[in-house]
Amino acid sequence: MKKKVVYLCFFLITGLMVKAQVFQSTVEVSEDLNYRNISDDTTAVFIFNSLASSFNLSPNRIRINASGVFHLVLDKISPNHLMLNVSFHKRTLTGKNEFQGFSADSVLWPGQVATGIQVYNGRHLRNTMSFSCPTDGTSIQLDVSEFANGRIGELALKIDQVQYSFRSPQKLKAMEWISQVQMYYSYHALLTAVNAKYQQHANENHRSSANLMIDHIELGRLKWLLEQESFVQNLHIDRFDPEGLLIMREQLNRFANRASTLFDQEMRKNEVVEPDYLTTFCRQYVALSTNYLKWAETHQPSVASALVMMASIPQQANELGILREIIQYFASGPNHAEMQIPICISELYAREARQLNDVDDYVYALLLLRNAAFIQTSFSLPSNHGFNTAYLAAFDGVAASYLKVGRMACLSNNSQLSRNYFQRVYGMIDSHLDFLTNMVPQDSALPGLFREIISLNKLPSLQFSYTDKVQLFDKTTFLAQHVGRAWYPAIDSAYRINLQGYLDQQLDIFEWMLNQNQFPDAGLKLASIDAFLKGHADFYLTDTIRLYQLAKQLFEVYIQQSDRLLLAGQPGVALEQLVMADKIGDWLPYGGRILIDHRIDSVAFPLIETMVEKAKYYIWALRLPEATTKLAEADSIEKLYLDGTNSKATELLSLSHQELAARNCMVVQQKLESAINEIRAALRARAFTSVEKVYESVQDLKSEFEGCDLNAKKFLLVEQACQPIVSYLDQNRQVKKLLFERGYSAAIDHYVNLLKYILAHQLDTMGIVLPSLYTFVGEQKLSLLTITTTQYYIDKGNYQEALQYLWMARKQKIKKADMRHLMGRIAEGLAQMDKKSDASVGEALENYTGNDKWFSYFNFTYRKNRLF
Incomplete structure (x- = not known):
């Protein structure tokens, strides 16, 4: 541990003004972590050992330095209340934090940091506060009020003795990370071999029908498995891909697409299917699993994971649909029954599994039998006695071995390991439940499993608790009833003893x-x-x-x-x-129930009466929101404790709600009358903003008068009188907003529409008047506004109106160069309009420009477009 001593802050208490934040500071800290100085942290030791054993390292080689920052904020809540907010933020993690090309920062960053803060008042050490906080930035609060004494003066804080530690949930996170890195390399080994194989197949001139079918199934299975894996996202291999797995996956996808195309072409052929093709396909389909299992035996378990998954039929994928398509293909040939392939595949899986059972390879045997059971279920095939016996033998071998490891772990007081293996057994039972419960009852199956259960039952409760024993029997007793009936008396007796214990x-x-x-x-x-x-x-x-x-x-x-x-x-x-x-x-x-009901009734009803009395007072005093709240509290108590069983309480609450509703309606009626009078007064005073404000309050009343017998005509009259004014004010604000946010060009059209709205609704008779656009632009004398308005009318095709603004530009002495383009467009537009006119060019120009030299470019453009 690296010791860090830092003075955080000094400030005067005497005469200090009350502020929300008195002081804030940051303190950098760092600590070296290695296998020696974490020996007291069991979680850290577990993580270091797990990383070391998984990646063939000595734990002593894992040395890191974790650097971060304490962020401290001293808040003054009140004159005598000081709170110190402390949070820790990660900076860097250096050292041996990379394993097989992947950064283990998420695993090796300690989850907690502990420190101590010494609080001084003047020169006096008032207290030392030890605390710990998460390293994820979560803030904690420390109350330092009692240490601040204004008569002494200066308050100082000193941070001391920083130490990191790991939190228990980080164990699982570390194991998941290790598993995902191992899975990455397992798929790398798999993709390397598969891509090489199919690169070779791509150079072959001809492959048999059975081979093309198997190619499609194998590549589809691998592609689907990769899509289900989470390590692609969790390890961020889009950024850190040490072995180029993404490139390999793209190559796999190309091979899979090619195999799919060849498969589809094969399915469309109308050739006669040779009799031995069916048997060949069955053997190759089962060999797809057995070959991967043989390949897995030549690798370490961490590398073999993906290979073992390739040996299992993915029950959620589309493989079953492909298999049905192949069956239909073969069934179209002579002497081929539709169930021939499923029966063949199931029997071959069972035969291979029995051979594995004979050499005690129960794990792989159970995998193949599970494949066979899936085929049987999917095609409604019965399972015979020999198959069931092999299945139970494999299940028994795996489950018993797991229980034995769990028992040995209990004897060595390794509770974590024991629970892991017991959970494996429970997971096995859940995943094989359908098969185990649907088979014909057996008398003496699963002997290894039941022997281990009896051995575990003999362990003292300190090594294997009653809780764990009951869980074990809860999961396994039904097996004794169904497939191990000879074991049931002993299992049931032990079960009941443990239940009682x-x-x-x-x-x-x-x-x-x-x-x-x-x-x-x-x-x-x-x-x-x-x-x-x-x-x-x-x-x-x-x-x-x-x-x-x-x-x-x-x-x-x-x-x-x-x-x-x-x-x-x-x-x-x-x-x-x-x-x-x-x-x-x-x-x-x-008699307890009767007593409780009587007590609840005798306490709850008076409480409700008290609340109702308060609510009635609020109703009388027109404090209606408080009355509503109080009645809601009374309703809640009635619902929670009486729930309709006390008729007096129900009637009392009902009458109170009616009284409140009547009072609400009266208040709403008064508000409406008052609002109408305010609107009339505002209209007379032409205070249109006040009209809008009162109108909005009237709209809010609509939700309040539901159920009240009010005069709807009054609301209608208010709306008819106010709606045009409110709409005008809203449009006016919109014009101003557009003017400031998007400029003249966006606002002009809305201004013109607003002028039309005023005339259409005769708002000018009420004193709402706006200058015409021409008057407004002329008064502003802004060249940009004049140019923009001219452009507006040109875009509208109103060249006569645009010409008026061209003259305004002339009067405002805007440079001809700034208007040249607009002049040309107006002249061109007018010339096109005047082509059928009886007036000569000279007469038209005299009318438009008065032969003013400022319009020389206009005259030129007009002549050109009028004559040619």
Whole structure:
């Protein structure tokens, strides 16, 4: 550990002004982490050992330096309340943090940092606060108010002794990361070989029908498996791809597309299928699995993962559809039955699996038998006794070996390893459940599994707890009932003994909680015991007296606490205690339910009455929002504790709501009358902004008068009087917004439309008047505005109006060069319009420009377009 001592801040307390933030600072820290100085951190040791063993390193070679920053903010909440907010932010992680080309920063960054802060007031050390915070930037708060004494003056903080540590969830994260790196290299080995094989096939002139079918299935299976893998995203191989896996995947996709094309072409052929083609395909399809398993045996388990997955038929992929298409292809030939291929494949898988069972290779045997079972299920084929026997032998061999490893781990007190292997067994049972439950009942199957279960049952509870034993029997007892009936008496007897042992243990904990006055925890424990008993309905509790006695003791505690709370004037909390007593449920003492119902009724109804009285006062005082809130609280209490069982409470609340609704309607009516008067006054005063504001408040009233018998005509009159004005003001704001945000060109059209709107709705008679666009532009005397308006009318094809703005530009002495382009467009447009006119060119120009020299380019363009 690297020790870091830094003075954080100094500030005067005396005369300090109240601010939200008094001080903020950052402190850089770093620490070297290696296998020696993490020895006290079991999680860190686990992660270092896991990385070392997975990548063939000594853990002593893993040395890193973690550098980060403490961000400290001192807030003054009130004159005497100071809070220090501390957060840690990661900077860099250097050293041996890369494994097989991938950065392990996400694994090796400690999840927590611990430090101490010494608080000085003047020269006096007031306290040392030790704390830890996450390294993900999450802020924690420390109250330093008690250490700030204004009579002394200066407050100083000093950070000391920084130390990183790892958090328990990082174990799983590390194992997942290691698994994903190993999977990356497993697929690299697989893709290297597969791509090389199909590169060679691409150079072959002819491949048989069976080979083309297998090629399509194999490449489709591999492509689908790659698409399911998460390491592509989690390892960010789009940025870090040390072996070029993405390029290899693209090459695989090209081979897969080619194989798909060749397969489709083969399926469209009308050739006669040779009889031996069917057998050849079956053998090659099964060999696709067995060859990958043989290949996997030549590699380390970490590299073999992808190879083993290639040996399994992916049940969620499209492979079954391809297989059905191939079956139809063969069935079209003479002497070929449709079920011939599924039967052939299933039998070949079973034969290969029996050979593996003979050499105790149960894991691979079970994989092949699972493939066979999937084919049987998919094509509705029956399984015979020989198949079932082989399946159970393989399942038994794998499950028993897992349980044995778990048992050995229990004996060495390695609880994590033991649970991992027990979970594997539970996962096996879940994944093979359909087959195990649908087969013909057996008397003596799974002997290895049941022997291990009995051996585990003999372990003392300190090594294999009752909780773990009950979970094991919960998962496996049904197997004894169905496929190991000879084992069932012993298994069932052990199961019941462990159920009783577990229950006794839970009752001991329940009693201890009661004796320690941990009543909330005791209530939760009783609920878990009740759920346990309901989940094991066929378990007959040998001694219920103790459970009833403990439940009665807890019941009496809740009743006593409820009485004390009532005397203290806290009926709401007293009700909560009564509800907790009610949750004791089936274990209530005799008469307990009646007592609770009576107590709840006697407490809840007065409480509701009190709330209703307050609500009525609020209604009378026209404090309607408060009345609504108070009645909602009363409704909640009635629903939670009485739920319609007390007719007096129901009637009282109903009448109160009616009274509130009537009062609301009266207030809404008054608001409407007041709003109408305000609108009339504003219209007379031509205060149109006030009209808009009141109109908006009237619109809000619409949601309030639902259910009220109000005069709808008044609302209609308000809308008819106000809507045009409100729309005008909205359009006016839109014009101004466009003018400031997008300039003249965007605003002109809206201004013109606004002028039309004023005339159409006769708003000018009410005093709403805007200058015409021509007047407005002329008054502004802005060259850009004049040019833009001219452009606007040209774009509209209104050349006569555009000419008027051209004259305005002349009067505003805008340079001819700035208007030359617009002059040309106006002249061209007018010339096209005047081609059928009786007026001569000279007369037209005299009318348009008065032969003013400023319009010389206009005259030239007009003549050219008029004459030619």
